[in-house]
Amino acid sequence: MACWTFCVALLHCEFLYVMAAFNPAYPVTPWGFTLSCLPANKTEDPASSVPGVSSNASSLSGGTEAAAEGRLNSSGFHVAHLSPAASHCCFWSEQGTSCPVRVGVAEGETLVSTVESPVSQQLGVDWNLQCWMQGDLKLFICSGEPLLKSLFQNYDLQAQLFHVLAEAAEDAHLAPQKGGFESVQCNGSREGRWECRVPVPTAKLNSTLLMYVKITAAGGTFQSPLMSARPINVVKPDPPLDLHMEITEDGNLNISWYSPTLAPFPLQYQVKYSENSSTVLREVDETVSAPALLADSVLPGCSYEARVRSRRLDGPGVWSDWSAPRVFTTQGIQNPTQSLVWVVHMQSLKLCKAATEQRKYVMYFPPKILTSAGSNVSFHCVYKNETMIVSSEEIVWWVNLAEEIPPSQYYAVSDRVSKVTFLDVKATKPRGVFTYDAVYCCQGHHCHHRYAELYVIDVNINISCETDGHLTKMTCRWSADPARSLVGSSWQLWYHRSSLYCSDRASLHPISEPKDCYLQQDGFYECIFQPIFLLSGYTMWIRVNHSLGSLDSPPTCIVPESVVKPLPPANVKAEITANIGLLKISWEKPIFPENKLQFQIRYGLRGQETQWKTHEVADIKTRSASVPVRDLCVVHAVQVRCRRLDALGYWSDWSSAAYTAVTDVKVPARGPEFWRRVNGDATKRERNVTLLWRPLMKSDSLCSVRRYVVKHQTARDGTWSEDAGDRTQLTFLWAEPAHTVTVLAINSIGASLANFNLTFSWPVSEVNVVQSLGAYPLNSSCVILSWILSPGDYSLMHFIIEWKNLDEDDEIKWLRIPSSVKKYYIHDYFIPIEKYQFSLYPIFSEGVGKPKTINGFTKARPCYKRASTSG
Secondary structure, three states: OHHHHHHHHHHHHHHHHHHHOOOOOEEOOOOOEEEEEEEOOOOOOHHHOOOOOOOOOOOOOHHHHHHHHHHHHHOOOOHHHOOOOEEEEEEEEOOEEEOOOOOOOOOOOOOOOOEEOOHHHOOOEEEEEEEEEOOOOOEEEEEEEEOOHHHHOOOOOEEEEEEEEEOOHHHHHOOOOHHHOEEEEOEEOOOOOEEEEEEOOHHHOOOEEEEEEEEEEOOEEEEOOOEEEOHHHHEOOOOOEEEEEEEOOOOEEEEEEEOOOOOOOOEEEEEEEEEEOOOOEEEEEEEEOOOEEEEEEOOOOOEEEEEEEEEEOOOOOOOOOOOOOEEEEOOOOOOHHHHHHHHHHHHHHOOOEEOOOOOEEEEEEOOEEEEEOOOOEEEEEEEEEOOEEOOHHHEEEEEOOOEEOOHHHEEEOOOOOEEEEEOOOOOOOOEOOEOOEEEEEEEOOEEOOOOEEEEEEOOOOOOEEEEOOOOOOEEEEEEOOHHHOOOOOEEEEEEEEOOOEOOOOOOOOOOOEEEOOEEOOOOEEEEEEOOOOOOEOEEEEEEEEEOOEEEEOOOEEEOHHHOEOOOOOEEEEEEEOOOOOEEEEEEEOOOOOOOOEEEEEEEEEOOOOOOOEEEEOOOOOOOEEEEEOOOOOOOEEEEEEEEEOOOOOOOOOOOOOEEOOOOOOOOOOEOOOEEEEEEOOOOOOOEEEEEEEOOOOHHHHOOOOOEEEEEEEEOOOEEEEEEEEOOOEEEEEEOOOEEEEEEEEEOOOOEOOEOOEEEEEOOHHHOOOEEEEEEEEEEOOEEEEEEEEOOOOOOEEEEEEEEEEOOOOOOOEEEEEEOOOOEEEEEOOOOOOOOEEEEEEEEEOOEEOOOEEEEOOOOOOOOOOOOOOOO
């Protein structure tokens, strides 16, 4: 029994499949069609199931929907109260009707589509259907919307699309087996709408897609007849982009747009635009094959609205959705701001007569221009007087109503359009609240209050970049000069990175991106690129964004590897070399970059404000250098920096300062100058002599004195030395006719080489060569000492001047002066009422001669002018 039942069912299915093969699939039309499901007892044309709809109607209007809904309500039936019954579903459109015959009605009929629903007993259900291939060529979409939306308000709708792609064209004429269909779940809503999406491989766009829809809603199930479509024939492009309207140079309206980027074939475009003025309303509908349409001449005071859609140019296809409408209004309505400016200009300049007629218009195109300094710009205008267009030959142009533009800068483009050109424009200088120049188009000396606005910005901006010494980031900076800014504008850095180096000429690149930059306290914007590609070319420019448009600064291209600021040299050391006496500096080369580097040294005396001297290191391979310095016994500060040898990039920062230590670098340059004080009876041959000397300066001691040594030499005792330690005086017994002494300075390296000698001789101490001596006070801090020598030829080495205050128990003071001097300025603190003693000692190589001594100042002596030999 079970076997018999299975065989009967199998034969029945095969019979249905064979019969279905003679019912061809309904071809999907690009313009949409209707799915009508009628009650089983209805036999009329499905197109006539709704009153007022003809059999060749392509869509159902809102009135039809209302009529059908009224018929349903008048029947007195409710969906919930209807019992199921079989119904019949058909397709119909302008191209015809597809209604498969019903099963069981007559011999040979087969069931392709049925409905089981209480609704179908009374009225039936209609859906408006449209199927298309999405513009990106990835999804095939079918959507349906019921004619009676209220019918499904209380029901959840579920829809499934069963589909199969036929491999060959002939396969499309035969209905495949039920198991060959794949299904996709569709999106449904309570209003009865549904949308199904089927992915289609790119290679299958020319194949035939067979499909049918099964809908469950309102208590029943509806199944459509079989449909067929070639996806490539029902492509619905994306809407056109960036609809734009502008006035051409000859005064016509140009409507342009961009085509969808993914369209696989040429497109045609349907353009609808309207012109609305105070006197006329005109609508135009045109189809073109290019993405632009040139409309008629534009008049002042008009409003234009346009929209556009696209579809395949050759062959079947689906119209895209309409683009967003674009409205373009020409000048003609008074702008309060411009009227105010007009009053200001007229009151202050009174150069033109106002066009006071209420129906005079002037139209500028463009009405505003934002441009960069150095560029050339042009304005056009149409001047309308009452209903007449003023001839362009009568047009003159003014700037700010203060400067008439020379006729050589403007000309008539046509009999109605005048054009003025400004060459090499300069940056606009703000005038109070006005940041633009007002450009007027006038009929002779009659100027309308309306004007065009010219904004000029200097965008010649220097962008400087610096790659850090670790080669990990690049910092770029540019000045935010307030004088360049325009109210309402923003400035941003844009860049494009090429894979390797820069091109010969930097240019703006269409593929670019902005970079966030931040204002620093020094008035510069700073942007950081991290990570970086050292050998890539970064083309950069500054973009000025404004409601009027955008401007770009001249681009510059920078390779991070060529703007490296190296790390400063490390481990810098400084010392004064022993015995040689040079400032020696050593350092270590930074790790990055690996290029050959040049080095620069700066050095100076340590202090609050170091006066630096620089030294260029000639040998790039060396890591040390020596420079001569004037003072070896002070602390020197030293710093080193580096940069690439090929001069690309920047100098590094100066290294941390290194300091020299004050140590002995040489033996003292000389011994100290010294003098003596002789104590005892001058008539006796033995006397005590105390040597006096001043401590050596660092410049002479190089750089310290550990002790002083007095060297003696006599005829009887020969030579011996006495250690004076760090004292500055020493007493010895002078007991021989000639006694020579020398004072040596000793440091850690050795004894001074150049030293002063002084011989004490009994015979020479009696030699008198100074004939006269005079002391003349110049002021309380200066005394002039002059003398005259006796005639003769003397081998003098030098003089010693000695003075002291006799009224006080002061130490003697002394000076060593050259032998060629005949007068000398003694600088000290002198009290005029006190008594001073002055002595002049001639010094010979054989010994100290007899001094000339005076007590007190000399009177009745003419004034001396200060000589170059003053001490």
